[in-house]
Amino acid sequence: MDYMPGPSDSDLLPFRDTAPPIFDSMFQEQLELLLKWRRDVRRFRRDPIDEELIAHMLDLAQLSPSVGNSQPWRWVRVETPALRAKIRENFETCNAKALADFDESRATAYAKLKLEGLDAAPLQLAVFCDGATTQGHGLGHRSMPEMLSYSVAGMLAILWLCARSQGLGMGWVSILDPAQVARTLEVPPSWQLVAYLCIGWPVEDHLDPELERHHWQERQGDSRRVIVK
Numbered sequence: 021m022d023y024m025p026g027p028s029d030s031d032l033l034p035f036r037d038t039a040p041p042i043f044d045s046m047f048q049e050q051l052e053l054l055l056k057w058r059r060d061v062r063r064f065r066r067d068p069i070d071e072e073l074i075a076h077m078l079d080l081a082q083l084s085p086s087v088g089n090s091q092p093w094r095w096v097r098v099e100t101p102a103l104r105a106k107i108r109e110n111f112e113t114c115n116a117k118a119l120a121d122f123d124e125s126r127a128t129a130y131a132k133l134k135l136e137g138l139d140a141a142p143l144q145l146a147v148f149c150d151g152a153t154t155q156g157h158g159l160g161h162r163s164m165p166e167m168l169s170y171s172v173a174g175m176l177a178i179l180w181l182c183a184r185s186q187g188l189g190m191g192w193v194s195i196l197d198p199a200q201v202a203r204t205l206e207v208p209p210s211w212q213l214v215a216y217l218c219i220g221w222p223v224e225d226h227l228d229p230e231l232e233r234h235h236w237q238e239r240q241g242d243s244r245r246v247i248v249k
Contacts, residue, residue, distance in 0.1 A: 057225070058180055061189025064140040064220035073186060074143060081179040086171035088159030093172045093214075096146040096205050106204045107196070107216065108138050114195045136193045141218035146201060147172060152210035172214045179217075189222035 043051075078095065086092060098104055138144070149169040161167040176192070183190045198213035 054181055054185060058184045059189065059222075059226060061191045061220075061222045062137045062218075063223040064137045064142070064189060064191075064218065065223055066140050066142060067221050068142050069188065069220065073188075077179060077182045077186065077188075080182045081175050084171075084175035084178040086156070086175070087161045087167040088156030090153050090156030090159075090161070090168060090171065092150045092153045092155075092168040093175050094148040094150050094207070094211055096148065096207060098144045098146055098205065103204060104138065104144065107144070107201065110196050110200050110204070111136055111138060111193065114197055118195060136195065137191045137218035137220065138193065141191070141220040143217075143219040145215075145217040145219065146205055146207075146213060147176065147215040147217060148202070148207060148211035149214050150208075150211055152208075169212065169214055176215055176217075183219060187221065188219055191218040192216070193218060 081093075082091065098107065149172045151165070151168060153168070180190050193216040196213075196216055201213050201216060202211060
């Protein structure tokens, strides 16, 4: 298990005096493709990921916005088989409870879903929010402390796109007891689990989300649903 700090301010100095780029229509089309092809991946090959690529993705994720520039995300890289086995046990316990909550027809559909990639993903990251961080001096989240965890969620969206741009898949395992994960990984008390990520080379790529393909839920992506007042 390794704690993974991000780059310091000095690492970002080369960007500060750079003229803003012009994002042309070709770039915009490529960005749209990236957004469309970003998927929650659960089926991975076991091939390892180059360490330089992992570091590069995490460095890019560090460019994400955060409330008060607090950068409250904390990464724990889970490598040891014993710890991974405990995470899997956690998942299996929570998954069984979730299955029991559905009626018979929906439970049957749920049981057929592939909901995690814990056995094959070469890279597994537990991502926490440090609620006691002093970076940012409390700016912007005194009245809304949840902004710290929202900042972590925003970083995860950036990381997801960075991974996909490199051909990697990422899956967010949410069927876990977060307090148990924190105890398993022995993190500081101020750290709250936001995500457990499985990252690796996908077995296959699909434009349609897996939950759509297996008829669990259709995407409701209509901008006209916005309420105007």
